[in-house]
Structure formats: C-alpha cells, structure tokens
Amino acid sequence: MSNQTALSYNPGALTYDTTYYWNIIAWDNHSAYATSIIGDSGDSWNFTTKSKSSGGSDGGDGGGSSANENKKPIADASAGEPYHGYVNSAIAFDGSKSNDPDGNLTKWFWVFGDNTNETGKTVQHTYLEPGTYTVTLTVTDNEGAINTDTTTCVITQPNRLPTTPIITGPTNGTKNTMYTYTALSTDADNDTIQYTFNWGDPLSTSQLSGFLPNGSAYTVNHNWTVAGRYEVTVTVTDNQTTSSSNITVYIDAVQAGGVGYLLDNNGDGIYDTFYSDVLKQITTVQKKNGNYNIDSDGNGNWDLTYNTTNGLTSSYQEQGKTPGFEIVIIIGAIALVMLWKRKKKDSK
Structure with missing residues (x-):
C-alpha cells in the first residue's frame, strides 16, 4: 500500500498448499514508521492454504474464503427402501435422510421413472404398469446448491381371480340317468386353471380336473341315485385364488x-x-x-x-266341498223337521 490511504488489502486468488507471509508498516507525516515484524527474530505473519484434496479453495478474500464456501447438500432416498408394490397401489417415498452440512434444505424433487414427478420430503406415487423403475431424488439447499440420489422401485401385478365359472347342463332330471355338465372360466393373468365339481350329494365324490390352459372348459358326466334337490357347485382356482358358482338340480x-x-x-x-x-x-x-x-x-x-x-x-281347502256345507245340511234338516211337525199338526 502507498500514501497511507488504505487500512485493508485483498491479495486476490490464492494457490493451494502455499504459505503466505506479510508485514505491516505504518508511516506518519514526518516519514517515521513502525513495522509488524515480531521480536528480534524478524518473523512475519504467515498462513498456509489447504491442499486441494482436503477441500481447499482456489480463491480467497484475504485468507478466509475456503472456510465460508457453501457445501453441497446430501441427497438420500433410502429412508423408505426397499420400494416395491402393486399396480394401482400408492407407494410412499421418503427423502427424510437427506441433509445439508452447512445450511438447510429447501426442496426435494422426485422423478419416478414413468414420466411423472412430485415435490416434497415424503411423497406418494401410484404406478399404472408393472416394471422396475429408476427413481431420482434431487435436493436443493438454501444457497441453491443441488445433489441427487437414485433408488429402484419394483412394481408387480397382483394376482387376479379367475372369472366366476359359467355352468351349463340340465337342472331337472330323474334318478340313475347320466347328465353332462360343462364349466368355463378365464384368468386375467393367463394362469392355468383347475376346476372342481361338487355334486351336493353325500353319496357322490367331487370331480377334479388337472390344471388346464387359461380359458379351457371342463366337461363331466354325473348321475344321482336318490330323489332330491341338489346344489351343484363348481370351484375354479389358478393355484392362488378361487372363484365359484352353483346351480340347483332337481332329481325326481x-x-x-x-x-x-x-x-x-x-x-x-x-x-x-x-x-x-x-x-x-x-x-x-x-x-x-x-x-x-x-x-x-x-x-x-x-x-x-x-x-x-x-x-x-297358501291354504288348504278340501276338494269337492263348499265352506259351511255342514251348517247348510243341519239347517236344512231342522227345516224339514219343523215342516213335518206342522203338517202333522194340521192333519189332526
């Protein structure tokens, strides 16, 4: 500095891993001066910048810039892992483990891998198709610095019930006569299906198909040996879930x-x-x-x-009789008796 006009000095950009020395000389208007050299050793003030590997800075403001540099936030999407679920079911994503070492976070931005996104520390998302999705979380701190983390979400299709089996066959018949029945069902997941016929008869055993290709019909024959009303039930399974239906059959x-x-x-x-x-x-x-x-x-x-x-x-009436018929007969009999007595009296 010259002309004693400045009280501070900015050295500009500093170099990594370098020691800097300085002295301060103060002048008065009589050309007398004093120096900042310490004691008899003549040592000057000094400092050494950090190495690049330890996080030092290329620039400074007189020796303090590296300590004040904003640090990137840390994005962490792992709080809710593992992420998995079913189609059309909400999945909760959690970014609460994210943090900022020298400030605070102001934004959590999620990209779900299916052309949709959402903002928030914790969010929910519903996938419409099965698959494995790469999910990206981007966080922003109060200085505008950003950082990202990725995770994976696996979405599967839940097993769906086979359709209610359609049963065809006669609903009336006679004993000891063979009748043919057919059941038909389909499975939305294209699983193989198995049918069971229960004849509603303690004297008969159930009839079971093997596992058949999706959409296959199953036809069986059956006869009953005792008159009765029978509930025929058909159950179909894809080896995970079942559906059933029934018909009523009257035998004699x-x-x-x-x-x-x-x-x-x-x-x-x-x-x-x-x-x-x-x-x-x-x-x-x-x-x-x-x-x-x-x-x-x-x-x-x-x-x-x-x-x-x-x-x-709803009510029984004896066939061939009119209600009150007995009363009519009694009244008629009484009338005849009275008429006979009158004729007998008149003849005397």
Missing part, C-alpha cells in the same frame, strides 16, 4: 314355492313326500283330484295345496 323333485319341495321317491311320476325347508325334515303328502295336499309343518293336518298348473297355494 319339484320346488313348491319357498317352503320346500315335493319328492317322487319311487320314480312313478307321483310325488310321495314333501321336504320342508323350515323344519329341515320330510313330511307327508296326499294326492287328490290332481292336487297335492301338503302337511308342511308335520302336525298331521293339510295346510298347503300344490298343482303343476298353479303351483303352491
């Missing part, structure tokens, strides 16, 4: 409204007994004038009537 039987069904036990075309869905037991039946009188509650009295044309009627 007919449904009578919602209270039960009539049974032709000997196969002669005439219904012999009635099974009550309420009592869960068999009761008696009487065929008369083309109708079936039913004792539905097992108390020995007819209370329902069924015929093949009109179905079930």
Whole structure:
C-alpha cells in the first residue's frame, strides 16, 4: 500500500498448499514508521492454504474464503427402501435422510421413472404398469446448491381371480340317468386353471380336473341315485385364488314355492313326500283330484295345496266341498223337521 490511504488489502486468488507471509508498516507525516515484524527474530505473519484434496479453495478474500464456501447438500432416498408394490397401489417415498452440512434444505424433487414427478420430503406415487423403475431424488439447499440420489422401485401385478365359472347342463332330471355338465372360466393373468365339481350329494365324490390352459372348459358326466334337490357347485382356482358358482338340480323333485319341495321317491311320476325347508325334515303328502295336499309343518293336518298348473297355494281347502256345507245340511234338516211337525199338526 502507498500514501497511507488504505487500512485493508485483498491479495486476490490464492494457490493451494502455499504459505503466505506479510508485514505491516505504518508511516506518519514526518516519514517515521513502525513495522509488524515480531521480536528480534524478524518473523512475519504467515498462513498456509489447504491442499486441494482436503477441500481447499482456489480463491480467497484475504485468507478466509475456503472456510465460508457453501457445501453441497446430501441427497438420500433410502429412508423408505426397499420400494416395491402393486399396480394401482400408492407407494410412499421418503427423502427424510437427506441433509445439508452447512445450511438447510429447501426442496426435494422426485422423478419416478414413468414420466411423472412430485415435490416434497415424503411423497406418494401410484404406478399404472408393472416394471422396475429408476427413481431420482434431487435436493436443493438454501444457497441453491443441488445433489441427487437414485433408488429402484419394483412394481408387480397382483394376482387376479379367475372369472366366476359359467355352468351349463340340465337342472331337472330323474334318478340313475347320466347328465353332462360343462364349466368355463378365464384368468386375467393367463394362469392355468383347475376346476372342481361338487355334486351336493353325500353319496357322490367331487370331480377334479388337472390344471388346464387359461380359458379351457371342463366337461363331466354325473348321475344321482336318490330323489332330491341338489346344489351343484363348481370351484375354479389358478393355484392362488378361487372363484365359484352353483346351480340347483332337481332329481325326481319339484320346488313348491319357498317352503320346500315335493319328492317322487319311487320314480312313478307321483310325488310321495314333501321336504320342508323350515323344519329341515320330510313330511307327508296326499294326492287328490290332481292336487297335492301338503302337511308342511308335520302336525298331521293339510295346510298347503300344490298343482303343476298353479303351483303352491297358501291354504288348504278340501276338494269337492263348499265352506259351511255342514251348517247348510243341519239347517236344512231342522227345516224339514219343523215342516213335518206342522203338517202333522194340521192333519189332526
């Protein structure tokens, strides 16, 4: 410095791993001066810049710039790992392990690898297709410095149920007659499928297919040896999940409204007994004038009537009689007696 006009000095850019020395000389207006050399040794003030490998700086502001340089933030997407899930299900991504060594973070920016992005320390994202996605987290600090981290998210398609099997085949028949039934189902994941027929009959065993190509039908034959109402159930599996459906088959039987069904036990075309869905037991039946009188509650009295044309009627009426017929006969008999007595009296 000259002319004693400055109280500070900026040396400009400094070099890595270098020692710098300086003295300060102060002058007065009589040309007298004093120096900053310390003691008798003549030592000057000095400092040494850091080496480049230890994080030193190429530039400075008089010796303090390397200590004040902003450090990059640290991006870390590992807090929620491992990232995996199913198509159309939300996945939580967590960037909370990210930090800034000399300040604070102001932004977390996620790129999910499927042409979408989101901002936030923790976010949720839903993938629409299965696959392995590279996810990038970029963080920004309060000085505008950025850094990135990458992670992987694996998305799979959850197993989907086979469709409810469609069952085709007769729903009415007679004992000891072979009938053919077919079931058909498909699997959205193109898995192989296996069918099981349960005939609803304790005397029959279930029939099981092997694992068939997706969309294959399965056809079986079956006969029943006892009159009854049978719930035929078909179950289909892809070895992970199952679907099922059923049909009702009447063998020498007919449904009578919602209270039960009539049974032709000997196969002669005439219904012999009635099974009550309420009592869960068999009761008696009487065929008369083309109708079936039913004792539905097992108390020995007819209370329902069924015929093949009109179905079930809710109350029993004895065929061939008019309600109050007995009363009419009694009244008529009394009238005849009174008339006979009057004629007898008049003849005297």
